[in-house]
Amino acid sequence: MPEGGLSTGVTLAVLAAALLHASWNALIRGAGDKALYTLLLHLCTGLLGLLGLTLTGLPAPASLPYLFASVLVHTFYILWLMRAYEGGNLAFSYALMRGLPPLLIALVSAPLLGEVLGASAAVGIACICLGILAIGFASGGALVRVTASPATQAALMNALAIAAYTVIDGQGARLSGNPVAYALLLCALEPVIVLALRLRRHPAPVLAYFRNHWPLGLLGGLCSITAYATVLWAMTRAPIAVVAALRESSVIFAVLISSLWFREGRLAIGLAASCALLAGLALLRS
Numbered sequence: 001m002p003e004g005g006l007s008t009g010v011t012l013a014v015l016a017a018a019l020l021h022a023s024w025n026a027l028i029r030g031a032g033d034k035a036l037y038t039l040l041l042h043l044c045t046g047l048l049g050l051l052g053l054t055l056t057g058l059p060a061p062a063s064l065p066y067l068f069a070s071v072l073v074h075t076f077y078i079l080w081l082m083r084a085y086e087g088g089n090l091a092f093s094y095a096l097m098r099g100l101p102p103l104l105i106a107l108v109s110a111p112l113l114g115e116v117l118g119a120s121a122a123v124g125i126a127c128i129c130l131g132i133l134a135i136g137f138a139s140g141g142a143l144v145r146v147t148a149s150p151a152t153q154a155a156l157m158n159a160l161a162i163a164a165y166t167v168i169d170g171q172g173a174r175l176s177g178n179p180v181a182y183a184l185l186l187c188a189l190e191p192v193i194v195l196a197l198r199l200r201r202h203p204a205p206v207l208a209y210f211r212n213h214w215p216l217g218l219l220g221g222l223c224s225i226t227a228y229a230t231v232l233w234a235m236t237r238a239p240i241a242v243v244a245a246l247r248e249s250s251v252i253f254a255v256l257i258s259s260l261w262f263r264e265g266r267l268a269i270g271l272a273a274s275c276a277l278l279a280g281l282a283l284l285r286s
Contacts, residue, residue, distance in 0.1 A: 006242060006284060010234050014243060017234075018250035020227035024220040025094055025250075026257045028085055035082040036209040037217065039198055042078055042191035043210070044221030049188035052180070052225075059176035059185060066172030067186055070165045074190045077161040083154035094254040096155040097162060099132035102245035104163035109241040112167060117241060124283030125245045131277030132251045170240035173232040183229035242284055249281060 006014075024041065031037035059067070084093045106125045109115040117125070169186065176182035198206055210217070234243045 006238050006246065010237050010243075011246065013230050014234050014246045015249055017227040017230040018247055019253050020223040020230075021247070022094070022250040022253035022257060024223040024227070025085075025254065026261065027216065027220045027223075028081070029093075029258075030261070031213075031216075033209065034085045036206060037213065037220075038078060038082045039191065039195060039206065040210050040213055040217035041220035041224060043195060044214070044217040045187045045224045046189070046191045046221075048218075048221050048225050049184040049186070052184040053188065056178060056181040056184060059172075059178055059182040063172040063176035063182055066168050066175065067182060067189070070168045070172065070186055071189045071192075073161055073165040073168065074186070075193045077158055077165065078191065078194050080154040080158040080161060084151055084158055086151055093151060093155045094258075095132050095135045095251050096152060097158045098248045098251050099129050099135075100156075100159035101163040101166060102241065102248055103129045104160070105166055105244045106241040108167060109239065113171070113240060115239045115241060117239065120283045121239070121242055124280040125241060127276050127280030127283065128245045128248055129280075131275070131280060132248055134276065135251055135255055166244050167240065169232055170235040170243075174236050179232040179236050180229050183225065183232045187225050187228070246281060246284055249277065252277060 028034055028038055028041065081097075084097060102125050106117060106122065109117060169182070173179035173182045231243060231247055234246075
């Protein structure tokens with residue numbers, strides 16, 4: 001098991017992955033047809049994964065049960081992701097999806113992963129979660145929307161999915177012998193079920209959309225696969241809960257994109273709430 005603390009190299013790598021993660025979520029938010037673009041992005045991610053596997057080879061067999069379990073969870077994640085951005089603003093939906101998983105992962109770290117967090121790490125994760133959720137509500141989310149909005153309900157369900165696949169993939173990457181190969185194979189298999197269902201029901205619109213928008217899908221797919229491979233690599237070098245929390249610094253980038261690009265939410269309040277998140281990041285590094 002990797003020991004606590006984050007090296008400077010791991011910290012910078014995960015922060016770069018956080019920026020890429022916020023960027024591809026912003027591409028979904030800005031797409032005219034969010035559901036079809038989500039499918040296209042994951043198709044491109046899958047194709048990039050297959051291409052990458054020709055260079056890395058396959059992960060160790062011991063990691064495959066984790067990988068197949070993750071594929072199933074990721075299927076629900078993709079479906080809920082499509083719904084979360086329909087009718088919801090980027091900062092609010094993104095913050096809900098990213099604010100709860102670090103807390104959930106921290107709670108199961110000791111019993112499931114054998115990773116006992118120190119006091120500073122536990123307080124740091126709590127600060128990050130509170131900061132992320134505060135950012136979401138500061139960006140225009142009223143409490144009643146948690147139960148009233150289908151987009152918000154999808155975002156909350158996705159928070160559970162994200163926590164589940166993060167724990168699964170963290171363990172799988174450690175057993176894989178090659179976390180990049182694990183990430184590439186996961187990305188290659190991840191969209192198969194959703195794509196098969198959608199193509200079976202409405203093949204013509206899907207294929208037409210793919211032909212017209214594939215360059216943007218390729219850009220999003222490249223951001224997605226690079227970000228997740230980096231995070232899984234980091235989880236082989238630091239506790240999963242700590243890396244998962246650091247990854248959620250992506251919310252700061254999402255707030256900036258949401259306010260400056262989409263003109264959503266209130267930038268000043270969102271950045272003020274980010275102070276709690278930054279304090280949490282400092283505690284994780286202590």
